[in-house]
Amino acid sequence: MHPWIGLSDEVRLGLLTEWIAPELVDEVLTACGRGNAKPRPLSSRFMVYFVLALALFQQDSYDDVAENLVGALAEMDQSVPNKSSFTRARQHLGAAPLEGVFRRVAGAIAPPPLETAFWRGMRIAAVDGFLLDVPENDMTRAAFGGQVDSAGRPIGPAGQSGDADRDRYARDDRRADRQFQGRCGEPALATEMAGSAAGMLVIMDRAFPGVALWKAYTQAGAHLLIRARTFVAAKPMEVLPDGTYLTRMNLAGQRRSHPGGVTVRVIDYQVDGGEKPGC
Secondary structure, X not given: OOOOOOOHHHOOOHHHHHOOOHHHHHHHHHHHOOOOOOOOOOOHHHHHHHHHHHHHOOOOOHHHHHHHHHOOOOOOOOOOXXXXXXXXXXXXXXXXXXXXXXXXXXXXXXXXXXXXXXXXXXXXXXXXXXXEOOOOOHHHHHHHOEXXXXXXXXXXXXXXXXXXXXXXXXOOOOOEEEEEOOOOOHHHHXXXXXXXXXXXXXXXXXXXXXXXXXXXHHHOOOEEEEOOEHHHHOOOOEEOOOOXXXXXXXXXOOOOXXXXXXXEEEOOEOOOOOOOOEO
């Protein structure tokens, strides 16, 4: 019998365990049908913490990450299972428990009394996106896509897995998250998250301006503050007393689907360091 049997459930992931408690992990595993019918050296609960640790220690090998987890337990630190055992255990675990844990714990960081988490009664949220390189293989291309030539043959590396998050700085129901394939972009994902943004002031960078996105958020009851290049909304229709002005955002490529665009309020600014004014 492997010495880890009966002990791997006792492993914790430092301070992260305060937010991802063993009881929560067990609830998610049960809901996903990934509990252990019999004792295993690499229990499902342990594997959840192990996969989280892989994300924290990205440059370390399986062995190193496992040793980091069990180093404080004398009965386990000399008998780490081999890599193939971890691979099989990860395959048995699957992705659903990790998504389930994320959905349970993802939420606001700032407590409700924190005044800087609100502006004029609206929760402040920020949308951000990032890309992750993924391995080059047929399975990855099927899941995430990738660049192809005119004949449909793969060129270059496999597509990138992307993610768009809306981090809410005031407590509410859940943090929104969407993943996209290599053939989709951040604005499309951000648009999908609009439905749960009512009552928020949502901040985005200059990769996001778009008429469809603007309409989705304003129709959902949110306000948007988007950093943008000058050409996005350059011609004033009405100058307001505070120096801001109203204009139409009507981007090329969206005029047929959204004729007339939308009216936006522009604040001109100049970033220290010489960046050209934006809005």
